Amino acid sequence: MTQHLSVKHLLGIKNLSADDIRLILDTADDFKEVINRPIKKVPSLRDITVANVFFENSTRTRLSFELAQKRLSADVVNFSASNSSVKKGETLLDTVNNILSMKVDMIVMRHSSPGAPHFLSRHIKANIVNAGDGTHEHPTQALLDAYSIRERLGEVGGKKVVIIGDILHSRVALSNIFCLQKLGAEVMVCGPNTLLPRYIRELGVQVELDVDRALQWCDVANVLRIQMERQQARYFPSLREYSLYFGLTKERLQRLGKEIVVMHPGPINRGVEISSDVADAPNAIILDQVENGVAVRMAVLYLLAQQQ
Numbered sequence: 618m619t620q621h622l623s624v625k626h627l628l629g630i631k632n633l634s635a636d637d638i639r640l641i642l643d644t645a646d647d648f649k650e651v652i653n654r655p656i657k658k659v660p661s662l663r664d665i666t667v668a669n670v671f672f673e674n675s676t677r678t679r680l681s682f683e684l685a686q687k688r689l690s691a692d693v694v695n696f697s698a699s700n701s702s703v704k705k706g707e708t709l710l711d712t713v714n715n716i717l718s719m720k721v722d723m724i725v726m727r728h729s730s731p732g733a734p735h736f737l738s739r740h741i742k743a744n745i746v747n748a749g750d751g752t753h754e755h756p757t758q759a760l761l762d763a764y765s766i767r768e769r770l771g772e773v774g775g776k777k778v779v780i781i782g783d784i785l786h787s788r789v790a791l792s793n794i795f796c797l798q799k800l801g802a803e804v805m806v807c808g809p810n811t812l813l814p815r816y817i818r819e820l821g822v823q824v825e826l827d828v829d830r831a832l833q834w835c836d837v838a839n840v841l842r843i844q845m846e847r848q849q850a851r852y853f854p855s856l857r858e859y860s861l862y863f864g865l866t867k868e869r870l871q872r873l874g875k876e877i878v879v880m881h882p883g884p885i886n887r888g889v890e891i892s893s894d895v896a897d898a899p900n901a902i903i904l905d906q907v908e909n910g911v912a913v914r915m916a917v918l919y920l921l922a923q924q925q
Contacts, residue, residue, distance in 0.1 A: 625924045626738045626745040627917055629754035630795035638799055642764050644916035645909070652688060652911055661919050662691035668721045670696045670713065671748070672728045677883055677907065678748050678758075682725050685914035694721060709733060710740055717743055722925065723918065726750075744921045752786050758882050759792035761913040763800060765906045766837055769878055774801030779831045781807045781863060782841030782890055785814050789841060789882045794820055807831040808863060828863050832873055839880040840865055840891050856889050865891045867898075876900050883907070 622637050630638070651659055667686045671679055679695075686693045696716060713724065723744045726734050731753035738745050749755040767773050778797050784790045784806050797804050798821060805823040806813060818824055825831040832838060843859065865879065879891075879901040887893050896903060 621923060622920050625921070626734070626747075627756050627921060628734050628738060628745065628747050630756045630759050630792045630799070631754070633756075633799070635799045638760065638763065638796060641760055641913065641916050641920060642767060644920060645760075645764055645912040648688075648915040648919070649909065649912040651915075652908075658688055658690060660690045662686070662689040662922055665689075665722045665922055666692040666694065666720060667723045667725060667918065668694040668696055668716050669748075670716065670724055670726045672709075672726070672733075673749070675727055675748070677910070678727065678755075681907070681910040682746075682748060682757075682914050685911050685918060688911065689915055689918060691723075691918070694719070709737070713737055713741060717741060723921065744924060746917060746921065749788050752788055752791075754792045754795075755788040755882075756792050756796075757910070757914055757917060758789050759796035760917070761906055761910040762789075762793055762839060762880060762882070763796050764909050764913050765880065765902050766802075766878065768905065768909065769902055770836065773797060775803075776837060777803045777805070777835045778837045778839060779805040779807050779825070779835040780839045780841065781828060781831065781865070783812045783843050784808050784817065784841070785812045787841050793839060794822055805831055805834060809859070828865075829869065829872070832865075832869070832877065835877055837878040837880060838865065839882070841882065842884060842886050842890055860889050864889060865895045867892060867894045870895060878902060880906060 622640065623634055624632055624637065651657060669679060669682055683693055721743060725746045725748050727748040728750050731751035733750050734745050734747040747754060747756055763773050766776065770776060780790050780793055794804050805825055806817060807825045807828055810826060813824060879895060881891060881903045885891060885896055887896060895901060
């Protein structure tokens with residue numbers, strides 16, 4: 618297998634080959650070993666400067682990227698749009714060019730507009746990592762989810778994965794669908810009809826409106842939160858009713874007669890899409906996902922740096 622990525626930027630899973638994905642996951646294995654050492658640092662990106670350019674609020678993703686960069690010995694610059702000249706009307710391209718003039722080699726960007734990282738990649742020379750663009754893609758989340766499934770179940774190929782919840786507003790769902798399918802998994806989506814994109818079946822996924830049937834079918838359930846901040850209308854009567862029909866509870870899982878792996882990209886709305894006793898159960902790998910996120914992002918940054 619090739620030891621180099623076929624792309625210069627990580628803009629989305631759609632742009633990666635199955636070999637690219639496997640290379641990232643295999644490289645993450647090495648970095649997972651590094652972050653569990655007493656000394657959790659390697660000099661792999663010692664001469665690289667990375668700018669974290671976040672035009673949307675983020676906690677886990679931003680901290681995970683920053684930790685990955687520091688574990689690789691990169692120089693790190695953090696940029697927040699809320700405290701920047703963007704508020705004064707500066708354009709995205711001008712903002713990034715000003716950052717690049719400070720000799721930055723790589724940009725990790727989150728933006729509310731779908732396609733913003735793709736736009737930048739056509740105008741600047743630095744490597745770009747998409748940390749989430751609107752409701753489009755969130756590639757590193759999909760990669761760490763796939764890595765976590767592989768770690769728990771041995772492989773991704775042949776597994777049945779259901780993505781439950783707000784598919785319509787989720788960038789995690791789209792990236793996960795692309796990633797899981799490229800690795801040979803079967804994918805189903807489940808949620809209220811109002812929260813499923815109209816053309817979702819064209820992506821080759823199964824659609825199920827009954828969460829109990831979906832759980833009976835799957836090996837892994839990846840539960841998404843309800844993204845109230847992205848919803849401009851009411852897509853269901855109430856959070857209580859959503860939880861009643863689609864929430865993962867201990868009682869619902871006990872009725873299955875089998876154990877499934879439970880995942881969640883965070884942040885968790887406990888008592889809405891997932892109950893506390895399910896989120897904290899041994900078959901839930903939510904904290905493993907957080908730990909694996911650092912290793913996977915180290916792998917992505919390291920492999921992209923080789924493309925310079």
